[in-house]
Amino acid sequence: MELAVGGMTCAACVGRVERKLARLDGVLATVNLATGRATVTHPASTPVAELVAAVERAGYRAHPVAPDTPPAPPHGDVTDLRRRLAVALLLFIPLADLSVALSFVPSLRFPGWELVVAALALPVVGWSAWPFHRAALTGLRHGTTTMDTLVALGIATASAWSLWSLAVTGGPLYFEVAAGITTFQLAGRYFEARARRAAGGALRALGALRPAEVTVLRGPAGREAEHRVAVAHLRPGDRFVVRPGERIAADGTVVSGAAAIDVSAMTGEPVPVEAGPGDEVVAGTIAAGGTLTVRADRVGEGTRLSRMLRAVQDAQAGKSAAQRLVDRVSVVFVPAVLVLAGLTLTGWLLAGASAADAVVRAVAVLVIACPCALGLATPTAIMVATGRGAELGIFVTGFRALEAVHAADVVVLDKTGTLTTGRMRVTGVATAPGVAEQELLALAAAVETSSEHPIAAAVVARAGDGPLPTVAGFRALPGRGARATVDGRDVLVGRPDAVGEAGPLAGQVAEWATTGATVVLVSVDGAVAGALAVTDTIRPSAAPAVAQLRAMGLTPVLLTGDAPAAARHVAAAVGIDEVHAGALPEQKVELVRDLRAGGRTVAMVGDGINDAAALATADLGIAVGSGTDVAVESADLVLVRDDLTVLPAAVRLAGATIRTIRGNLAWAFGYNLAAVPLAVAGLLDPLLAGAAMALSSLLVVSHSLRLRRQV
Template sequence: MSATPVQGKSSTQDQSVEPVTFDISGMSCAACASRVERAVTKLDGMDAVVNYATQRAIVFGADPTDADQIIDNIRSAGYDAHLRSDEDADLWTQRANHQRLRQLRIRLIVAALLTIPLMDISIVLALVPKFRFPGWELALLVLSVPVVTWCAWPFHKIALLNLRHRTVTMDTLISLGVAVSFIWAVVTVLFPSVLDGTDAWVGFSWAPDGAQALYLDVAAGVTMFQLAGRYFETRSRRKANQTLDALMQIEAATVRVVTDEGTVEQPVSQLQSGQVFEVRAGESIVADGIITQGSADVDVSAMTGESQPVFLETGASVHSGTVTTNGYIHVEAQQVGGHTRLRQMAQAAEEAQARKSAVERLVDRVVRYFVPGVIALAIISGLAWWIFGQHVSTAVMVAVSVLIIACPCALGLATPTALMMGMGAGASRGILVKGMDALEASGRVDTVVFDKTGTLTTGKMRIIDAVPVDEFSVVDLFAFTAAIERKSNHPLARGVVDAAERLENVAFYNATDIQEIPGRGMVGVVGQQQVLAGTAHLLDDYGVEIPPRDAVDGSEILVAIDGRFAGSIVLGDVIQTGAHQAIAAMRHMGLHTVLLSGDRQNVSEALGRELGIDTVIGDTTPLEKADVVERLQAEGRNVVMVGDGINDSVALSTADLGIAVSQGTQVSLQSADAVLVRSDLLAIPEAVLLSRQTLRTIKQNLFWAFAYNTGAIPIAVAGLLNPLISTLAMALSSTLVISNSMRLARFDPRRTISRALRSASQIRQTNPNESTQKP
């Protein structure tokens, strides 16, 4: 990452230090996550980011040897923690989630079995005096005790913990509401005279004369509804979190290694680079490598999002986490263990929560001050009602309503659940986003800057033209040039050699004294003739006269044989699959496209015209690429940079969002905020559409959460909300936010892109003279 923070990127943690991940249990709201963060940051040199939605903490400045000390601090704050490792992380998490759900379910069942009859009986007896029997108040009181104590214990436990640490959370509001309601009910049972002169309050209206309110139904009802909301919230959150955890679940546990004596089955963790292993039909490939024998149809959907299996044969690359649907292959392992693409994806997905979005940080600050403000407002509201002549029982219920209705649970879930689902949806489509802030930034971009070679083009060259002069022929050009270019790894040289091998009547000469001159070309001797193949500077250096010729839109190799100019071979880049559709889709989405290349201006412009790119800038150095990005940002643009090489790393870090293609160098992958796991460039507009939909979902969630709290609190203060209605509305609010976020799993950006491309095609057919390309 760049040294100077840019918009959309978090710089609070040192990304160069390997973080340590912990699973946390016992957190019930966003404020709990803040307390865990503070507990860890008390340790010297450590910083932590805790995500309430994923129930995980990432600690910076620590190593696994500090785990016990970190766990002790977290436990002293009232929560449990476990060092997350590949071997037992999922088992511990599943056990903790299962135990939490089981406890919530049991408490909810008990609360429902006691509360439902309690509410029915108490309302009937309170409103109809003739049905009352001696000691009816005491009987109802005894029935409610298990609900407001044991069933509500999770809320009371956190509230007591808060009191010890002199902090408050949403559980404090719930515990206070239950406790105040129950204590007031006990007071009314022991001292009935306190109710003299007041009426029972049911729902939105006052009960008839003679009615008597105990408020036990409020204490028990709040507990039952809160437990129900917490239970369904926990279930939904666990389901949402499985989207990212699924990356590691597709990895096999054992592998069959091919040896001279046969195959030996062993744990995947013991597989080493260079070993050959076999994969049968229906089995998962456990390492990145090369097929050395056989062929198979491979399901790559888990890695790239492609729906159809891909046929691969000897020499093709395969990746860990993909599955053969048929066939039989031998694979030579190249990247194993933590170095496979699958593990890197899983690690990036795991660490993505360490970079909070700007919206999340804002919500954290709001929640931190909102809860104590609500408690103060509840006390002031109750006192105001009492001071201005209302009965104390009415004042108590107003205060309880304010406490319950104001619980900002939905506010704490609005952003992380949507971002988590958005990241999971991206991962399933071959778009790996490294941080929640990056996902947020990608939804705001309006300009997409592309590197050329390796990004828009494959890096392989195709022959555009061959122009011999004088007595030389096309066959002569390719035969002599290929003879000396065979020793070079330059893309232009490989393009010439590949083309020569496909031509008929081309004799492959043996060359001697081959010399590669960096930046100039190749020199060699074929038979008794010196052959030059390269730039005009190379031919000038050897005194070869070059006749005037027209400029070409491509990379040109000038050829001289035995001191005479023999002609030129013009090559062009092979455009990546889906590049035309990707650029068209982005233009239709209103994105400004820029081609930023180190290649010559005329070559870059030719590619830009073919693809329909808005702005083309060639002849740029790596630092100049970053300067161009900064200039675009200075113009007020939100820039995404797409690249693959070391020369793109500075620009990737400078942009608001850096996207690296998966075939890129390790430096570019580390510098980027997102990685395209699949080679299809349509993943870029898909990522932007998914990000926009995620931001739209976040705004919907936040609107509902803020509107709910800000709109409901005045109603509660005005005495128009029964606490039971308040707690039911609060539980439904959290459920609505989670359900809205989970809709992202069903969002398919490909449909939107297909409609856009069909629409653009129809427009071109209707207006054939209208060009969609800009010079």
């Protein structure tokens, strides 16, 4: 299940929530800072209320959410931050100008100038900074520390020292430091929240594809009435109406009607797909130019759209090994910084510095060391990458998939349904002397109309829409063909070994066989009347995709259960040199294992049930989205567009994501390693520290957002 967790601001918060949940028996939790979600695995005996209470005991808000609900945009947070930032800027700018002027030109000081400075600063360090103080007090109440503890302590220390100086000692004032830290931190939080909202926009757009209501047909056959109901009430087997411009509410099969289906929002494909009786349609797509009656096959969380959304959210919740290390470090980082700030204060006092200087340097340590950039380094990149992938028609099911795509050096591709469309068509017709081509096609189609075989559908399609002869006594010959009486003549349509010698057509049949085509002979009353060549059409995008993979340094391999001749023909057409044909499912698994044993990192691309085991065995399983549910469930990455060039796009996206994460972590770690010693040494002003810390988080998020333009 999932919990939406509110109030988290840094990686230390993430670790704290995870630890609190893990203390419950049998509970495992993964918390994501960027999405504000906790993915929780728990025994059925553990009530949800107990999980929520555990999070609240850690000092955060929580409530359960539906598993396929995209994270809500942080509108409230953004609005509140913008309001507090506006007040802070309005007062801090004149405060900073006044403080600088009076510091450098003492003659400008006027009676009561200290009170004016205090009046400008106090609303900033009080009201504008309240989110930091509130979070710090909440943590203190629960015996915890977070990034907000450091910020609030820095603001409070500078403010308290200034008030003490104003009221008692007449020493230097640091109101502008406290107000500056507040302003810079609010600015960082505000722009970070806006960037995070933009990062999750693609996923929320996908979530919005589900309609709220659907028109269901209810009542006796022939007298059904339309009822408008919530989509949640739709059940498998229900028939529903989709009018022009409406979104399809469930995965289903068209019962009647015809329409062009706009699939662009789901797959990015700009060309509508025609759908009619018997065609499958998916939830989230739009009917245009016609009305459909659809039988619901999969509804709710069972639809492909919901499963894809869930996969993306799981990917965003997942963590790399580097991010898990960051979470562990952040848990102890904040207490360590508090100790370091105390040592800095003590050390400077012992070294003879004034109390004011020692306090300022301790404040600089508190502010500069906040680990928020570390907490955002990985999840923001994953969030942007998965959202961008969804826009391209690439659904990533985990961080492991991105790492594996980036590392892959061999791509094993299935043939039927992957490199080819999986739709058979008649590409050649040869007739015996005295037999007309249309007559041959009409006889063959008349027999095949009663068969459900893909080859039969191809023969019927080639014959056209005209009337067919009368058929009687149809009999299927499994694995060999079909037989029937057509207008009183015995017609057999099937493989050459079922029909017999090809006679005068033997030369043509042999030529077709060398190209990998499936040859179908048609005999009438025992004599061969003609032959048909049936082929599976190669995807237009297959050859460009293979060429791009080669250019990236990957080795493509064709692995299929089809005959060697057909496999070699497809391989030559798309540019693949290594071919393994006639492979059973267990032999596909064996080849993948052999490649991995040889030190290769293998990505397997397939679409069928017979590919599922190999997909699960490979370092990375990639399913073509038009494939079977079993293949899709076995994969780490799903390509939903009917275009193989999204495969090299996925490789580019993975590479860019890994590079972005590494850059983010290098910056976040490097920033803290370099800045903290400067602050301890007294070489970093608290005002600059606040600006630098806010800027570090903003840079990490902005660097991640660049992924939307890189692929």
